[in-house]
Amino acid sequence: MNAPTTTAQPTGAESTGALDLDKLFAARLHAARVRPYLATALFALHAVESRQVPTMAVDRHWRCYVSPGFVDRTPVEELAGVWVHEVSHLLRDHHGRGDRVARERGLTGPGERLRMNIAADCEINDDAYGEGLVRPEGALVPEDLGLSPGELMEDYLRQFRLGPLTQELVWLDCGSGADGLEREWDLGPDGAHGLSAQEQDAVRFRVAQGINGRPGSAPAGWRRWAEEAFHPPQPWRELLGAAVRSAASGAGAGEDYSYARPSRRSTALPGVVLPSLRRRPPRVCVVIDTSGSVSDAELGSALLEVAAIARAVGGRSDMVSVVPCDAAARIVHPLCSGEGIPLLGGGGTDLRTGFAKALGTGPRPDVIVVLTDGQTAWPDTRPPCRTVVGLFHRNRGSRWREDDPDYVPDAPPAWARVVTIGSPGAH
Amino acid sequence: MPSHVPFPATDVTAPAPASLDVAEQLLALLSDTTTEPRPDDQLEALTLAVAADLPVLLWGEPGIGKTAALTQLAESLELPLTTVIASVHEPSDFSGLPVVGDDPAEQGVPMAPPDWAVRLVRAGRGLLFLDELSTAPPAVQAALLRLVLERRIGSLQLPPGVRIVAAANPRGSAADGWELSPPLANRFVHLQWTHDHDVVLRGLGGTWPRATLPRLDAERLPAAVDRARRAVCGLLTTRPALVHRLPTTETRRGGAWPSPRSWDMTIRLLAFAHAAGSSGEVVSLLVRGTVGDGPGLELLASLDRMDLPDPEELLADPAGADLPERGDRRQATLDGVVAAVRRRPDKSRWDAAWALLVRALETGAPDLVVVPATTLATLRQEDWDVPESIERLAGVVTLSRRADLSRERAAARTGDPVGADR
Numbered sequence: 060m061n062a063p064t065t066t067a068q069p070t071g072a073e074s075t076g077a078l079d080l081d082k083l084f085a086a087r088l089h090a091a092r093v094r095p096y097l098a099t100a101l102f103a104l105h106a107v108e109s110r111q112v113p114t115m116a117v118d119r120h121w122r123c124y125v126s127p128g129f130v131d132r133t134p135v136e137e138l139a140g141v142w143v144h145e146v147s148h149l150l151r152d153h154h155g156r157g158d159r160v161a162r163e164r165g166l167t168g169p170g171e172r173l174r175m176n177i178a179a180d181c182e183i184n185d186d187a188y189g190e191g192l193v194r195p196e197g198a199l200v201p202e203d204l205g206l207s208p209g210e211l212m213e214d215y216l217r218q219f220r221l222g223p224l225t226q227e228l229v230w231l232d233c234g235s236g237a238d239g240l241e242r243e244w245d246l247g248p249d250g251a252h253g254l255s256a257q258e259q260d261a262v263r264f265r266v267a268q269g270i271n272g273r274p275g276s277a278p279a280g281w282r283r284w285a286e287e288a289f290h291p292p293q294p295w296r297e298l299l300g301a302a303v304r305s306a307a308s309g310a311g312a313g314e315d316y317s318y319a320r321p322s323r324r325s326t327a328l329p330g331v332v333l334p335s336l337r338r339r340p341p342r343v344c345v346v347i348d349t350s351g352s353v354s355d356a357e358l359g360s361a362l363l364e365v366a367a368i369a370r371a372v373g374g375r376s377d378m379v380s381v382v383p384c385d386a387a388a389r390i391v392h393p394l395c396s397g398e399g400i401p402l403l404g405g406g407g408t409d410l411r412t413g414f415a416k417a418l419g420t421g422p423r424p425d426v427i428v429v430l431t432d433g434q435t436a437w438p439d440t441r442p443p444c445r446t447v448v449g450l451f452h453r454n455r456g457s458r459w460r461e462d463d464p465d466y467v468p469d470a471p472p473a474w475a476r477v478v479t480i481g482s483p484g485a486h
Numbered sequence: 487m488p489s490h491v492p493f494p495a496t497d498v499t500a501p502a503p504a505s506l507d508v509a510e511q512l513l514a515l516l517s518d519t520t521t522e523p524r525p526d527d528q529l530e531a532l533t534l535a536v537a538a539d540l541p542v543l544l545w546g547e548p549g550i551g552k553t554a555a556l557t558q559l560a561e562s563l564e565l566p567l568t569t570v571i572a573s574v575h576e577p578s579d580f581s582g583l584p585v586v587g588d589d590p591a592e593q594g595v596p597m598a599p600p601d602w603a604v605r606l607v608r609a610g611r612g613l614l615f616l617d618e619l620s621t622a623p624p625a626v627q628a629a630l631l632r633l634v635l636e637r638r639i640g641s642l643q644l645p646p647g648v649r650i651v652a653a654a655n656p657r658g659s660a661a662d663g664w665e666l667s668p669p670l671a672n673r674f675v676h677l678q679w680t681h682d683h684d685v686v687l688r689g690l691g692g693t694w695p696r697a698t699l700p701r702l703d704a705e706r707l708p709a710a711v712d713r714a715r716r717a718v719c720g721l722l723t724t725r726p727a728l729v730h731r732l733p734t735t736e737t738r739r740g741g742a743w744p745s746p747r748s749w750d751m752t753i754r755l756l757a758f759a760h761a762a763g764s765s766g767e768v769v770s771l772l773v774r775g776t777v778g779d780g781p782g783l784e785l786l787a788s789l790d791r792m793d794l795p796d797p798e799e800l801l802a803d804p805a806g807a808d809l810p811e812r813g814d815r816r817q818a819t820l821d822g823v824v825a826a827v828r829r830r831p832d833k834s835r836w837d838a839a840w841a842l843l844v845r846a847l848e849t850g851a852p853d854l855v856v857v858p859a860t861t862l863a864t865l866r867q868e869d870w871d872v873p874e875s876i877e878r879l880a881g882v883v884t885l886s887r888r889a890d891l892s893r894e895r896a897a898a899r900t901g902d903p904v905g906a907d908r
Contacts, residue, residue, distance in 0.1 A: 081885060084853040088889035089896070091853070102813035102854055135888065136896035193896045252811065257766040261790055262814065264783040289779045290738075301739075316577055316625040333578060336623065 078108040078127040086138030093139070093191030096269040096277055100146045103262045105252040111244040116234025117145045118245045119154045120253030121262075124234060137195040143187055144180075144198065148237040150263055151284060153179040153212060157239040160213055170221055175238040176231060177204075178215035185209060186278040199231070209280070263288055296364055299449055299478045303368045306426040306445035306476070307341035344424035346382045346413035348431035361430045361449050361480055380424070384413030410435045414442055429475070437472050446475040524685070524695035528677060529555055530764060531771040533699050535675045536563065536613070536649045538758045540751055541634050543619075543666075544653040546679030552653050555679070556615045562699045565613040565649065568602050572622040572630055580629035582640020597640035604642070611647030620654035635673055653679075666740045668732055675751065676742045676775040700762030707761055713792075714756035718749055721788045728781045744777040752776045752785070794819050797826035804841035813854055820846055820858040828865055836865060837873050844875045847882065855879070856886045 083106060091098040104117070109124040116124045123145055130138065148154075157175040160166065166175075181201040185208035188194035201208045204219045219225070235241050246253070254262070270277045270285035277285070322333035345365050347358060366379055410431060417427050424444055432451040448471045471477045535542045536559065544552050553569065560567035578584070582597025599607075606612045616630055634652060637644040644650075652674075666674075685695050722729055733743045742748065755772040769789070774782035794815060800807045800823055810816045820843065827839045839862055847855050859882050866872070 081852070081881075081888070084851055085885050085888040085892060087851075088853040088856055088885060089892045092889060093893060093896075098817075099814045102817050102851075103815075104813070106851070134895070135892040136899070139892060139896065189900050191893055191896055191900070193899050254812070255766060257770040257786070258812075260770065260783065261787055264787055265814075268787075289783060316623065322576075333576075333584075334625070336576075 076127050076131055078125060079130050080106075082135055083125060083130050083138065086135045087142050089135065089139040090142040090192070094143055096266060096273070096281070097143060097146060097150075099265045099269070100150055100262050101142060103254065103258075104142075104146055104149075107246070107252075109244045111242075112234070113232055115141050115145055116232055116242065116244075117149055117236030118234055118242070118253075119149075119236050119239070120246070120248060120250070121149055121236070121259060122246060122250070122252060124244055133195070134193075136193045140188055140192050140195045140198070143192060144183055144195070145233060145236070147183040147187060148179060148233055149259070150266060151179070151182070151212075152263075153182075153237050154235060154239040156212060157237075160216060161239065169240065172238040172240040173225075173231070174216060174219070174221060175212065176233055177219070177225060178212045179237050180231070180233070181206065181208075181215045182210065182212045182280075186280045197231075295449075295478055295480045299361075299364060299447070299480065300368045302447045302476045302478055303343070303365060303426065303428060306447055307343060307368075340378050341425040342422060343379045343426045343428060344382060344417040345379065346384055346410065346417055346427060346429045346431075348410065348413075348429070348435065349383045358430065361451075365428050365430070365449075380417075380420075382413050382416050384410060384416070411438050414438045418442055418444075430480075433471060441472070441474040448475045448477045449480045450477055451480050519689075519692045519694055521694050521696035522688075523698055525765075526685075526695060526697040527765065527767045527771060528679060529559065529697045530700055530762075530768045531775070532651070532677055533559055533562070534758045534762060534764065534768065535677070535755060535772060535775075536651060537702070538751075538754050539646075539649060540675050540754065541673060542651045543674040543676050544651065544679045545656050545676060546653065548618075548655060550679060550681040552679050553615070553617065556613065556651060558697065559651075559699075560613045563613065563649075565611055566609060567613045567615060568606055569615045569617055570602065571617050572626055573618045575622070575626060577623075577625040577629040580626070580633050580639055582642075599640040599642040603639040603644075606648055607642055607645060610645050612649075614644075614648055614650045616650065616652040618654075619652045631670055635670075668739075668743065671733075671740055672743060672745050672748050674742075675755070675772065677771060678775075700764055702758065702761045703763065706763075707757075710757040710760035713760055714753045717756060717785065717789050717792060718753050720792070721785050722749065725784065728777075728784065731781070733778075738778070742774070742776055742778040742782075744781040748777045790815075791818065794822065797822040800842055801826060801835055801838045804838045804845060807842055807845055809842075809846055809849065811850070813851055816846065816850055817854045817857070820855065821861075824858045824861045824865070827862065831865055831867065833867075833870050836862070836870060840873050840875050840879075844878050847879060852882055852885050853889075855882050856889075860886070 087101055091101050094101075104121055104123045106123050106125055108127060109116075110126065110128075112124045112126045112129075114126055114129045118124070123142075133141070153175070157172070157179070160175065161171065177199060180199045181204070184194070184198050184200045188198070194200075201210070201215065204224050206215060206218055232242075235245055241247075267285040267288040270281055274282055274285075316334040316336055322335040343365070345362065347362065349358070362381070370379075410429060413429070414427065417424060426445050426447065427442060428447045428449065430449045430451070450471060532542060532544070532555065546552055556569070557567060579600050582599055584595045585598045586595055587593050606614060616634070619627060619630060622630065630652070633639055633644075634650050637648070637650070689695070728744050729749070730745050731743060733739055733741065752773055755776060756769065759769045759772060766786070770782070770786055773785055776782070777785070794810065795808065797819070800809075800819070810819055823839050823842055827835050843855050843859050843862065859879055
């Protein structure tokens with residue numbers, strides 16, 4: 060075909076083997092046909108011929124730099140795989156995430172960026188191929204580095220170093236779109252045909268919509284991406300903290316104005332009753348599900364978190380109590396620093412006894428925090444204080460009872476604020 | 487009552503003039519900074535929301551220049567800036583201080599407003615910045631929200647010329663767990679205030695950015711209103727579920743969510759942004775800050791489609807057609823053209839569509855043309871002759887076949903059945 064396209068820009072006079080656009084675009088068509096949900100993103104990529112790129116590379120403005128020699132020596136079906144691979148870097152915002160990781164963990168230098176590129180490749184390649192798409196020669200999968208598939212770039216980055224296993228990968232280069240490091244061939248933000256941040260979001264949104272609309276057709280990695288593309292899961296510590304803080308500093312507890320004692324300004328206004336700022340440390344009671352289904356490590360980390368938050372909102376350690384609870388709630392322990400709490404139990408759970416115990420002992424708590432995996436019965440009526448539920452994440456599969464496949468545990472009641480603890484994929 | 491001693495009575499007659507003079511010089515050198523024009527999307531979004539007279543809530547960590555931005559905004563809008571640090575006030579400072587008059591039983595106890603409020607009302611206009619909303623005790627916050635939403639301080643009503651901006655720390659970093667209830671969150675335009683690493687570096691080096699603020703174009707006003715209404719109504723016609731959706735999950739608490747009120751705010755902001763000729767980035771910040779990320783992105787996506795060329799205009803003049811450069815938009819345009827032919831099929835429209843496809847092929851990537859060409863071919867009716875131009879699309883057929891062969895080879899190598907479209 061003789062289409063003089065504006066898509067590729069000629070580079071200089073020497074033209075030993077021009078870029079075979081037909082081959083490149085036939086490969087893109089192949090990719091779009093076997094991955095229809097990626098078609099918008101594939102077509103939004105702007106191909107630029109470049110003799111400096113070793114293979115194909117993307118920049119953060121959604122340009123795709125293509126080496127003519129690479130196109131010549133690679134079969135169409137493998138090129139299709141490379142297209143999908145490169146567009147995945149952009150859709151998954153590997154450059155932005157790479158920059159964030161670099162800042163957070165203080166990773167500098169080209170070596171670290173190469174590691175990011177490798178980790179990003181592992182995230183993509185573990186489920187990108189198959190089903191009509193060939194894994195291109197030399198494409199790296201987590202197993203090559205002795206890692207398990209299904210994880211995120213950030214997680215892989217912690218698990219390997221540059222060394223003998225990555226020796227042959229130093230040629231690997233997916234461009235600044237994959238790891239955030241500018242390359243000499245990049246056209247930069249002012250070059251033609253770049254996508255602005257908002258346009259990139261719009262493309263991502265369309266792709267995510269396509270995947271969510273037909274969830275059966277995309278692999279698990281893409282479905283997870285689509286669910287989280289615009290609502291990345293917040294770290295549960297932050298959410299639990301916000302919920303507990305908000306519950307503990309509501310009216311009646313924490314720091315607020317009260318008419319119980321006159322204001323200091325009252326002397327200036329005789330005869331007028333003004334409220335004054337009073338502090339009343341909140342009482343927090345933590346009901347812990349100690350049934351066999353919750354692991355000690357999970358409980359430990361969640362309990363420490365609640366105790367730390369309770370202290371931060373002004374609760375003294377004697378104001379935080381703990382009720383271990385399985386089928387029966389035992390005793391109420393004060394939470395004192397340095398003292399371990401015996402987490403007894405291990406059978407089934409009935410949190411109703413835990414609630415009763417928490418409300419029935421001593422002064423009424425301002426907040427009840429329940430840490431549970433949710434496989435329990437809940438009280439029928441709303442308790443007379445704020446309730447925060449820390450729900451340990453369980454795969455849906457493990458929620459079914461073997462002997463009763465129709466059994467579904469009750470969801471936490473609507474009057475409680477629910478924070479899912481340890482949900483996967485928190486970047 | 488303790489006796490009140492204003493200042494310790496020390497001797498203040500012996501300053502150290504020489505060393506302080508040098509210090510003054512050093513301070514003058516340090517404050518001698520320049521500015522450079524630099525587009526700033528978040529400042530532009532803030533300006534538009536303030537101009538549109540909507541309450542704005544800036545979310546941002548302390549110390550990243552929210553106050554500096556407000557100072558700049560006040561200067562450019564020529565509004566006097568009044569900053570009130572919420573956390574150092576009592577609720578009565580906002581709800582009014584009770585003042586006992588001559589006969590309380592007869593005349594009641596008037597609620598006296600604080601001095602800054604009186605000055606604001608007297609000036610008739612101004613920018614009121616309520617800083618540190620999230621570190622104030624709950625009762626103060628409650629009093630402040632009445633001020634923001636009803637524009638009342640005690641017995642004073644703030645004049646319409648007063649614009650209000652509030653600032654809060656993200657709830658993860660707030661020391662006490664302040665958060666907005668959904669009804670309150672729904673009344674604000676939420677803007678996330680972040681710092682740009684490069685801007686901060688250049689600023690500390692002595693050159694701060696100076697944003698050029700948007701000017702509303704008087705001639706575009708009717709078109710802007712029309713476009714904004716069409717965009718929102720068009721989306722809500724096809725997606726009625728988006729009209730009202732309370733946030734249910736813990737993650738989205740306290741943020742923007744869609745309701746008739748916030749959609750109304752969105753129309754206002756879209757019209758302002760269009761009249762100011764703002765970029766897509768600014769529109770995105772405003773829309774997502776008003777109805778939330780998901781509905782906001784849907785609206786942006788439909789705005790994007792609204793901006794595609796009209797298929798009927800393209801069909802009317804295929805030779806002069808101006809197709810979008812970007813591949814995905816170009817394919818969406820061509821799909822729209824084919825859909826238009828399908829809706830009202832006749833020979834001349836069918837021919838015009840082929841001419842458009844040829845044009846698309848000559849000016850862009852060929853793989854985009856495959857699907858529209860295939861669909862258009864199926865629309866042919868028996869008495870229609872194939873136009874000559876179709877021969878120039880032969881390359882597309884080859885390309886399509888090549889992709890098919892590639893798929894077969896791939897399937898053979900991966901061991902999957904061919905043809906089953908995923």
